[in-house]
Amino acid sequence: MNLHPPTWKRLAALTGAVVLAMGACTFAPDLSRFAACDSTGGCPSGTACLTSENRCLPTCGEAAACGSPDPVEDLDAGSDMDAGPEQDAGIEDAGVTDAGEVDAGPSALSLESSLLTQAIESVPYSAKLQARGGTPPYTFNATGQLPPGLALDTEGNLTGTPTRPGDLLLPVEVLDQSIPTKRASGSLTLRVRPLLRVAGPEPLADAPNNRAYAERISATGGKAPYTFALAPEQSLPTGLALAANGTLTGTTTQAGKKDFTVVVTDSDTPPQSAAAQLSITLTAASGTVTVISRAVPWGRVGADYSYNLRTTGGSNAFTWSLKDGALPPGILLDTKEGVLYGKPMSPGDFTFKIGVVDLLFSDEKPYTLHVD
Structure with a gap:
């Protein structure tokens, strides 16, 4: 069934008016909500087939007295929906937070x-x-x-x-x-x-003429073991030699007193070095027991101490003794070997006299033992 002429005319007129009103815009009403015409162009009661669109539209007569708004007018959604201010999406400024250097304040002191x-x-x-x-x-x-x-x-x-x-x-x-x-x-x-020092003794024990000689140079402080050497351009009496451990040995016939400088180096990191001038004197050999140690080395509180007093002549069956004064606290005398040994307990200068005797003869010498 076809639309009645009045309805068709009204729709065409309205459509034309809308097209004219929009000018360059194209009006394309959405008729998909209406039922499609059947194969013969028929539609349900109260509707008529709009053949150009194949849709069944309500028939309202010339007066358009329908129970709902004019279907064509209903198609006009009016002006464009005002969605409010245009959303300025732009490019989202998420980026990386520009925090610069975080100012956490001064760190702990x-x-x-x-x-x-x-x-x-x-x-x-x-x-x-x-x-x-x-x-x-x-x-x-x-x-x-x-x-x-x-x-x-x-x-x-x-x-x-x-x-x-x-x-x-x-x-x-x-x-x-x-x-x-x-x-x-x-x-x-x-x-x-601890300060490294050459401990002596100074002077060293005398060197008997053309007799085997042995003496030991000591050091205190620093860190043992120590290494001893002659200073540059220094020399010992002819026939004597200094070992790295401080032992001085040999046989000499050189007369008089000889001065020389010894350098000691310790084992610390970094190492310390110290130098001292020592002396040795050549003496005539003696047939009786004679103490040839002129001095004893310095000592240090709490450090091991050992020094062998030297003699020449005699029978070698010696007995040593403390003749006068007092040894430093912590130091003892070996009466058979003539060795002073121990660990000094107090600083200071300690003066004493030590004697030696064999079967027939005796001798004695005064000493001062300085303890740092």
């Missing part, structure tokens, strides 16, 4: 505990304390008594002359410029190495 250089006993020392974190510049203070001979200023300069070896504790604190002020404190460790 602490003392640097491992940067102090080693010191040497009795040698002037200078170092600068270090800190990290916080807000420089720093201010340093001692929080307790510093070891003898050392001083600390507010800039962290540690100066002075350590008077004893060992690991010395430095009670200190550091303050920074933060608001509020940060503070860190603790005990830093300063390693002080």
Whole structure:
């Protein structure tokens, strides 16, 4: 069944009007919601087939008195829906957060505990304390008594002359410029190495003319074992030689007194070296027992000590004894071998006299043993 002429005319007129009103725009109503015409062009009651679209549209008559708005007018959705301001999607500025450097504020303040250089006993020392974190510049203070001979200023300069070896504790604190002020404190460790010395004896034992000679040069402080050598351009009496362990041996006929310089080097890292001038005197051989040791080596508190007193002549069946004075605390005398040995317990200069006797003769000598 075809649309009635009035309905068709109204639809055509309205469609034309819409086309004219939109100008360049094209109006294409969506008729898909209406049923399709059957194969003969028929439609259900109350509708008519729009053959150009093959859809069944309501028939409203000339007056268009339908129960719902005019179907054609219903197709006009009116003006474009105003979706509000156009969404400015653009390019989403997610990017990477531009945080720059994170300002977490000053880091924790602490003392640097491992940067102090080693010191040497009795040698002037200078170092600068270090800190990290916080807000420089720093201010340093001692929080307790510093070891003898050392001083600390507010800039962290540690100066002075350590008077004893060992690991010395430095009670200190550091303050920074933060608001509020940060503070860190603790005990830093300063390693002080024992001062290396050539201990002598000075003078060495006399060298009997054309007799086998043996003497031992000693050292104190530093770190054993020690290595001994003559200083450059130095020489011993003809016929004598110095071994690396400090033993002086040989036979000489050179007359008079001979001075020479010996250098000792220890085994520490870095090593210490020390030099001293020693002397030896040639003497005539004697047929009676004679003590030829003119001096004894220096000692050091707590360090092993050993020195063999030397003689010439006699029967070699000797007995040694302390004749006068007192040995340093910790030092003993071997009365058969004439060896002073032990570990000195107290510093100071100790004066005593030691005698030797064989079957027929005797001799004695005074000595001073200096203990550091």
